Amino acid sequence: MFFILSKALDLVLEPLIIPYFFLGIGAIAKWRRWCWTTRLSITTAVTLPIIYGIVPVSSLPLQFLEGRISRGEINEKHIDGIIVLGGFTGNGVVAESRNQYGLGGGAERFTATMALARKFPNTPILFSGFSGALIPIGWRESDSIRDLIHQLGGLNTTVLYEENSRNTYENAVNSRQIFAAEPGTNWILITSASHMPRAVGSFAAAGWTGIIPYPVDYQTPKSSYIKLWDIDYGVSLMRQSLHEYAGLLIYYLSGRSAALLPH
Numbered sequence: 001m002f003f004i005l006s007k008a009l010d011l012v013l014e015p016l017i018i019p020y021f022f023l024g025i026g027a028i029a030k031w032r033r034w035c036w037t038t039r040l041s042i043t044t045a046v047t048l049p050i051i052y053g054i055v056p057v058s059s060l061p062l063q064f065l066e067g068r069i070s071r072g073e074i075n076e077k078h079i080d081g082i083i084v085l086g087g088f089t090g091n092g093v094v095a096e097s098r099n100q101y102g103l104g105g106g107a108e109r110f111t112a113t114m115a116l117a118r119k120f121p122n123t124p125i126l127f128s129g130f131s132g133a134l135i136p137i138g139w140r141e142s143d144s145i146r147d148l149i150h151q152l153g154g155l156n157t158t159v160l161y162e163e164n165s166r167n168t169y170e171n172a173v174n175s176r177q178i179f180a181a182e183p184g185t186n187w188i189l190i191t192s193a194s195h196m197p198r199a200v201g202s203f204a205a206a207g208w209t210g211i212i213p214y215p216v217d218y219q220t221p222k223s224s225y226i227k228l229w230d231i232d233y234g235v236s237l238m239r240q241s242l243h244e245y246a247g248l249l250i251y252y253l254s255g256r257s258a259a260l261l262p263h
Contacts, residue, residue, distance in 0.1 A: 006167065006250070007134045013242040015052060015235050019045040052238055053231035061241035063220040066193040068263055069200060072212035077186045079123050080210075081179050084113050085171050085191040085199060086129020088217075089145065092138030101144040101151070106192050108216040110148070113190055116214070117155055124158040126178060128171045168199055168247070169256040172206035186210045192217035194240055198247050201257030 011017070026041030052058050088109045089095070090102025103110065113125060129141045142161040149155060162178055165171045181187065187208065191199045193215035203211050219237060227233070251257035 002167070002254070004134070006247070009246055009250075010243060013246055015048075015238040015242065019048045022048070049231065052234040053229050055227050055230055055234055055237075056225045058234035058237050059220045059225065061245065062194055062237050065197060065241070065244055066215070066218050066220055067222065068261070069193075069196045069213045069215060071214055074188060074212055074214070077212070079120050079188055080185040082113060082116055082120070082123055082125045082188045082190065083175055083179070084109055084125065084127050085168070085189070085195070086127065086141040086165070087132055087192075089141045092131065092133070092136065092140065092144070094138070095144050096138040101147040103144075103148075106217045109190050109192065110145070112214065112216045116188060116190075117157060121156055124160060125155070126160045126162060126175055128162040128175045129165050130163050131166065168195070169202045169206065169251065171199070172203040172208060176206055176208060181208045181210065183209055186212055188212050188214050190214045190216060194219065194244050197262045198244060198251060198257060201248070201251060201259050201262035204258035204262065205256055
């Protein structure tokens with residue numbers, strides 16, 4: 001039920017739908033002759049897409065999240081395992097019909113894992129995740145990852161798959177059933193930078209210690225801006241921002257995160 005509700009919330013928080021929501025409020029307000037509410041709603045509906053397109057504005061929320069948690073120190077520590085959160089494979093139906101893996105946004109999660117596998121050649125790697133789709137069909141995430149690793153010639157280490165998780169908290173709980181997260185152990189956690197605060201909070205709530213964050217897949221620059229106006233890019237940034245901030249709040253209120261804004 002929690003997973004279904006989260007997907008419904010994603011639909012409500014879709015940036016391109018929100019202006020229509022305000023247009024609906026404006027229509028009702030006009031019918032009720034609430035002049036001030038009508039003007040405010042219509043103005044908001046018209047202004048929001050413009051704000052999305054102003055990249056220095058629309059990038060700020062995501063830029064804050066991506067800068068919240070830096071990469072932890074790994075050079076002087078014994079690493080007991082590498083945990084890679086799913087969400088970076090392509091469309092499962094396409095992959096199955098073509099009998100070939102697919103990669104989507106966030107593919108840096110996999111490439112960063114390959115780099116760390118060379119740095120820590122004897123460290124086990126766990127890919128955690130089943131599918132983020134409401135109705136999963138086609139290849140699972142693990143199917144694409146298995147095929148990709150096979151195409152690359154395999155890895156000289158133990159590769160494990162956790163194939164039941166549908167969200168971040170389940171990633172944390174189910175991964176702990178595979179890896180023994182004893183005190184004093186160290187675990188590299190790989191996920192997208194904007195998702196890292198929620199991931200760290202979820203793993204802490206699930207009882208993990210020794211988590212070393214390794215954020216990748218940055219979508220915003222550290223300080224400057226790539227461009228001033230781009231509505232497609234701006235909508236994408238806002239979509240990710242709304243998803244993550246809503247997730248942080250709901251996870252904290254439901255006890256699935258140890259903090260509202262982990263660091």
